[in-house]
Amino acid sequence: MSKGNIRSFLLGDAQADRVVPPSGFTAQLTLFVSGAMAFLAVFALALSLASGRLADRWASELARSATLRINAPADQRAAQTEAALKILKQTPGVASARALSAEEQAALLAPWFGAGLPLEDLPVPQLIEVIEAEIGYDAAGLRLRLGAEVPGAVLDDHTRWRKPLVDAANSLRRLALVSVLLIGGATAAMITLAAHAALAANAQVIEVLRLVGARDRYIAGAFVRRFTLRALIGAGVGTALGLGGVMLLPEASDEGGFLTGLGFQGLGWLLPLLVPLLGAAVAFAATWTAARRKLKGLA
Amino acid sequence: MIELDNVGYSYGGGELLSDVSVRLSPGSFHFLTGPSGAGKTTLLKLCYGALLPTSGVVRAFDADMRGLDRDQMAMMRRRIGVVHQDCRFLDHLPVADNIALPLIVSGRDMAAESGNLRELMNWVGLSSRADATPPELSGGERQRAALARAVIMSPDVVLADEPTGNVDWEMSQRLLQLLIELNRMGKTVLIASHDLGLIRAAKREVQARVLRISNRRLQLAGADL
Ligand SMILES: Nc1ncnc2c1ncn2[C@@H]1O[C@H](COP(=O)(O)OP(=O)(O)OP(=O)(O)O)[C@@H](O)[C@H]1O
Ligand SMILES: [Mg+2]
Numbered sequence: 001m002s003k004g005n006i007r008s009f010l011l012g013d014a015q016a017d018r019v020v021p022p023s024g025f026t027a028q029l030t031l032f033v034s035g036a037m038a039f040l041a042v043f044a045l046a047l048s049l050a051s052g053r054l055a056d057r058w059a060s061e062l063a064r065s066a067t068l069r070i071n072a073p074a075d076q077r078a079a080q081t082e083a084a085l086k087i088l089k090q091t092p093g094v095a096s097a098r099a100l101s102a103e104e105q106a107a108l109l110a111p112w113f114g115a116g117l118p119l120e121d122l123p124v125p126q127l128i129e130v131i132e133a134e135i136g137y138d139a140a141g142l143r144l145r146l147g148a149e150v151p152g153a154v155l156d157d158h159t160r161w162r163k164p165l166v167d168a169a170n171s172l173r174r175l176a177l178v179s180v181l182l183i184g185g186a187t188a189a190m191i192t193l194a195a196h197a198a199l200a201a202n203a204q205v206i207e208v209l210r211l212v213g214a215r216d217r218y219i220a221g222a223f224v225r226r227f228t229l230r231a232l233i234g235a236g237v238g239t240a241l242g243l244g245g246v247m248l249l250p251e252a253s254d255e256g257g258f259l260t261g262l263g264f265q266g267l268g269w270l271l272p273l274l275v276p277l278l279g280a281a282v283a284f285a286a287t288w289t290a291a292r293r294k295l296k297g298l299a
Numbered sequence: 300m301i302e303l304d305n306v307g308y309s310y311g312g313g314e315l316l317s318d319v320s321v322r323l324s325p326g327s328f329h330f331l332t333g334p335s336g337a338g339k340t341t342l343l344k345l346c347y348g349a350l351l352p353t354s355g356v357v358r359a360f361d362a363d364m365r366g367l368d369r370d371q372m373a374m375m376r377r378r379i380g381v382v383h384q385d386c387r388f389l390d391h392l393p394v395a396d397n398i399a400l401p402l403i404v405s406g407r408d409m410a411a412e413s414g415n416l417r418e419l420m421n422w423v424g425l426s427s428r429a430d431a432t433p434p435e436l437s438g439g440e441r442q443r444a445a446l447a448r449a450v451i452m453s454p455d456v457v458l459a460d461e462p463t464g465n466v467d468w469e470m471s472q473r474l475l476q477l478l479i480e481l482n483r484m485g486k487t488v489l490i491a492s493h494d495l496g497l498i499r500a501a502k503r504e505v506q507a508r509v510l511r512i513s514n515r516r517l518q519l520a521g522a523d524l
Contacts, residue, residue, distance in 0.1 A: 018396070208388070208400075209400075211349070212400050212404055213374070213405055214373060215370050215373040215374075216369055216373075296369075
């Protein structure tokens with residue numbers, strides 16, 4: 001279809017649309033289906049974007065920091081910490097390494113043991129925060145070297161529990177995307193059914209139109225325009241309601257973990273605006289195909 | 300204009316028409332007669348491409364119907380005005396729009412055609428019924444509306460299937476006059492009818508050939524008609 005054709009298609013021709021009688025039942029069906037599907041699509045889209053963001057954030061945050069624990073008797077702790085820091089400084093791929101102060105360690109433990117913990121009296125290991133450089137370090141090599149020179153050191157690079165979390169977030173994103181595609185497919189299927197019903201109900205009308213010299217594209221156009229407009233309106237309302245629902249979701253917060261921040265962020269809010277357009281495009285394609293196929297069977 | 304060459308047609312059972320050959324030349328006037336169920340409507344359908352022959356060739360405007368694609372078929376139908384036996388209206392549209400339907404579907408500018416439409420509605424005496432819907436019309440009004448729709452595109456050929464089936468003698472004379480007038484304007488006219496009185500009346504005014512379907516064949520009727 002050329003540009004001019006699309007314009008004349010969308011503006012339509014009031015006469016052309018009147019030659020097909022209004023069909024209340026399929027109209028309502030199409031409105032409802034496209035509205036409901038758009039609503040679901042907005043949520044699936046929000047879920048997909050949020051889980052994608054989560055996967056990215058977890059992957060980058062967790063990947064960049066690691067913790068080195070020095071489990072040593074009190075008298076050796078300072079010396080071993082010193083040695084570990086020296087090794088870390090020499091390790092390529094480690095941007096910086098810093099022993100946490102007693103206050104910082106106390107703050108980390110406070111949620112578990114309450115404030116005012118006499119840290120000195122407890123066999124609490126010394127923690128060293130390791131910040132990874134862009135290129136990353138060789139964790140296995142570092143462990144070997146620490147094992148030889150600092151017997152009490154345990155490197156916890158978070159990979160053990162980071163990977164499954166990132167994987168989970170990534171598969172959640174994929175599932176949400178598949179849902180969006182399925183919603184599109186289901187919409188196409190239902191609009192195809194509605195279009196077939198409308199075409200069948202109007203078989204007599206179509207026959208008369210053919211008899212007086214209407215071309216297939218004219219007849220198909222009258223149906224397609226109708227279904228496309230309905231899908232656009234239905235999906236517009238569904239999207240608006242869906243966006244309203246997403247807005248009511250709680251804001252992203254640290255306490256809420258991954259169940260918050262499920263909405264859209266920044267330019268992401270523009271993405272659901274594509275849903276009505278895609279819904280209309282799906283309706284257009286589905287009705288056009290159904291009409292062309294149906295018309296081919298008539299004289 | 301329209302030519303049937305050794306045409307045979309069968310709905311699936313036995314053959315309904317066999318070996319039918321006829322030429323509707325430009326400006327000619329034909330009647331088609333025969334008993335009910337003989338195949339008059341079927342023959343007309345073959346002439347405007349609603350049916351394709353099971354044997355033989357039908358040509359419209361020198362083109363084999365079988366070779367036309369769907370768009371070409373639509374274009375061909377705009378040049379043939381048909382009065383269907385059962386009228387075939389769109390019941391949800393007012394009479395005026397039904398009559399204008401061929402103009403509407405061919406994308407004509409309706410504002411420019413409104414004068415023509417009004418004139419034609421006057422001609423068939425339906426001006427006062429323009430806003431009625433087809434189910435509200437009487438049988439005769441329906442047939443006049445059907446005739447108006449058949450000629451609104453100013454077609455080269457007019458095929459009328461029992462155009463006077465539902466009307467009294469006076470009205471049938473008026474409809475016949477409309478068709479004779481069209482023929483005088485140069486249109487090719489074919490009327491299927493078993494109303495012998497109508498055929499006799501027409502023969503007093505125009506040079507009309509009378510074709511009769513009997514025993515599946517098409518024959519030229521004798522001088523008694
Ligand atoms: N679509 C169809 N399928 C099967 N048989 C059909 C079909 N249309 C018509 N017939 C049969 O073909 C025969 C001829 O029908 P047609 O309508 O051409 O007759 P006709 O001469 O116009 O009759 P009438 O004067 O009553 O209008 C009839 O026996 C009819 O039952
Ligand atoms: Mg008949």
